[in-house]
Amino acid sequence: xxxxxxxxxxxxxxxxxxxxxxxxxxxxxxxxxxxxxxxxxxxxxxxxxxxxxxxxxxxxxxxxxxxxxxxxxxxxxxxxxxxxxxxxxxxxxxxxxxxxxxxxxxxxxxxxxxxxxxxxxxxxxxxxxxxxxxxxxxxxxxxxxxxxxxxxxxxxxxxxxxxxxxxxxxxxxxxxxxxxxxxxxxxxxxxxxxxxxxxxxxxxxxxxxxxxxxxxxxxxxxxxxxxxxxxxxxxxxxxxxxxxxxxxxxxxxxxxxxxxx
Numbered sequence: 001x002x003x004x005x006x007x008x009x010x011x012x013x014x015x016x017x018x019x020x021x022x023x024x025x026x027x028x029x030x031x032x033x034x035x036x037x038x039x040x041x042x043x044x045x046x047x048x049x050x051x052x053x054x055x056x057x058x059x060x061x062x063x064x065x066x067x068x069x070x071x072x073x074x075x076x077x078x079x080x081x082x083x084x085x086x087x088x089x090x091x092x093x094x095x096x097x098x099x100x101x102x103x104x105x106x107x108x109x110x111x112x113x114x115x116x117x118x119x120x121x122x123x124x125x126x127x128x129x130x131x132x133x134x135x136x137x138x139x140x141x142x143x144x145x146x147x148x149x150x151x152x153x154x155x156x157x158x159x160x161x162x163x164x165x166x167x168x169x170x171x172x173x174x175x176x177x178x179x180x181x182x183x184x185x186x187x188x189x190x191x192x193x194x195x196x197x198x199x200x201x202x203x204x205x206x207x208x209x210x211x212x213x214x215x216x217x218x219x220x221x222x223x224x225x226x227x228x229x230x231x232x233x234x235x236x237x238x239x240x241x242x243x244x245x246x247x248x249x250x251x252x253x254x255x256x257x258x259x260x261x
Contacts, residue, residue, distance in 0.1 A: 036254020089157020
């Protein structure tokens with residue numbers, strides 16, 4: 001793989017990647033959809049396919065910090081319903097990456113993100129934002145809830161494998177399922193830690209992760225930690241409605257960036 005190394009990146013490019021790494025930490029502990037901005041920055045500085053391999057270990061560092069912060073708020077029934085569908089999506093995404101070029105990857109993911117944001121906005125016009133109470137969404141126990149979990153799970157697995165863009169898809173699912181702020185963050189933290197670690201062998205097999213990419217990751221990982229602390233500080237100062245609006249807005253921005261680049 002012709003992955004750029006630390007020595008092949010200019011100072012401005014490294015600064016952009018460092019800012020994106022800091023945003024990864026922030027997104028993992030505050031506004032999940034903001035992660036798509038990091039994805040777009042990595043894809044702008046590095047080749048689009050190679051950027052997914054460099055970004056994955058950075059995301060895992062953020063996932064670990066998020067789990068340590070919100071581990072008490074995870075909703076495991078939702079996670080167990082999602083994992084089989086996500087596994088199918090990861091396999092489909094791996095096959096897609098075998099033949100898809102950078103342009104196809106960007107266009108496909110951008111379109112999916114905008115579609116999911118549109119679906120969520122439509123659904124939220126039909127019901128009050130954040131319906132339900134606490135961290136226990138009752139919609140996941142119904143037949144329609146299970147069907148929705150499967151469809152979002154496949155899309156989430158596909159997008160996370162192809163471009164590390166599963167965050168917005170799962171954000172849309174968790175919001176539509178009625179998760180409150182802490183339940184949202186705790187459930188997504190465990191979800192992405194497990195899924196991203198599972199993706200590592202696939203990425204290595206595709207040549208997206210190698211010694212050069214890991215060297216760059218080692219230089220960027222330190223920037224994830226302050227981002228996570230900033231997110232933890234900010235999330236306690238963001239009300240539920242603003243939290244949901246920020247997640248949806250970040251998803252739309254990320255989708256547009258991928259389509260228009």
